[in-house]
Amino acid sequence: MLTGMTPPVATECHTVYGRPEPLDWLCLAPHPDDAEIGAGGTLIRLAQAGRAVGILELSRGERGTQGTPDVRVHECARAAAIMGLSWRGNLGLPDGELSDTPEGAHALGAALRLVRPRVLVVPHHRDRHPDHFGTYHLAKRAIHLAQLRKADLGGEPHRIMRVLLYQGNADIHPDLLVDVEGVQDVWEAAVRAHDSQFSGQAISETVTPEIIERRRARQSYWGTLARVRYAEAFEAENALLVDPLAL
Template sequence: MTSVPPLPFQTVHGIPIPLDWLCLAPHPDDAEIGAGGTLIRLAQAGRAVGILELSRGERGTQGTPQVRVAECARAAQIMGLSWRGQLGLGDGELTDTPAAAHALAAALRAVRPRVLLVPHHKDRHPDHFGTYHLSRRAVQLAQLRKADLQGEPWRVSRVLLYQGNADIQATLLVDVGDVQQEWEAAVQAHRSQFSGEAISETVTPEIIERRRARQIYWGTLARVRYAEAFEAEDALLVDPLAL
């Protein structure tokens, strides 16, 4: 009897099922900060939503991998995620290598997302723009029938870039005004990062205030109170009747 190779990730919350939306996060908490309100809105609307951390954040100044995985599980419950996992690539070493791309492509085949959220390539953090470039190769690999990968081929329908620390040219704004309480609770679930001393503009007790300021800015452009911003590299097809 032929054994089935193990899946290339650790499940933190839920079970790996076909997802409507999947957010790739270089480290624990990146998804909540950059796209958490949108993910919560989708989950509340009944969509199957997930997060895949590429690393465990083991080189972060604050917290340990064990503490941070517990924080991820708590945040997933608050957000109503269907699934959350960790790929286990090296923190500080996220880049487009064949081995990493094959691992991520196998994960994409396992959870089969329709829409994929990835960090913007303009972000200053090497792991963030490394994740962007890695995701491009993995999306291509996942759909190739002759790729040496576990699982059936899968084609992601849409890739959207979410905002990290750099400015972006937003082509899609999502109203997140109705989920501010849940979003704040999900971010604050990562207590090891946001309750101690300020380490950076991101790892700081002021994270909610700083990120909400961005949501207010994007919300002003969208004529709502709070919005999250995304950039589509390909043209979006819009029903004019919905405008």
């Protein structure tokens, strides 16, 4: 929001785990558990390597068939501890209505200034779920606002250096594969921390007790292409600079 204009109604970012600090990587999740099943192995690898890693849920998942917001926030904190995250937060935007709105972009832009990630990981815009592609488009506006000195967000302007798209409920054409074989046990424990979603009745292809089996099959496919056992797939918003000597 530019100076001289009335800012949107503020939405407070609540800390679920850890404390706000400058992060190397931040993963945006429309709902609790989306980050774990889409990019959890990569986040765990980074955390184990000493990088400051975080997850920001945009909603509390309050319209989900199973679980309650209170239950799910405790599951998020438990999963964060398992993964070794530095911080996890929740923006409290309305579940089922995530889209590119001035209010949402203002809240997310302020959160980006708070934790100042270098790399931002967001859902893919081709995802079939409205909240997932809504999160992508909301993130694009928030990234722009967060870097504007005259945007009325509070805090100091911040520029995201790299945006990566992770796989949710749609096929993607990755240009980045991450070996996650060595963190499978931790990844599975983090996913299973969301017990309300993955231990009861199967509701969808993602809310199901078979989630580990299904996502591991996907990781196995990407791993085959990378000549490792398991890999997670990402698309880069901009071209990746690669040292040819590393190829």
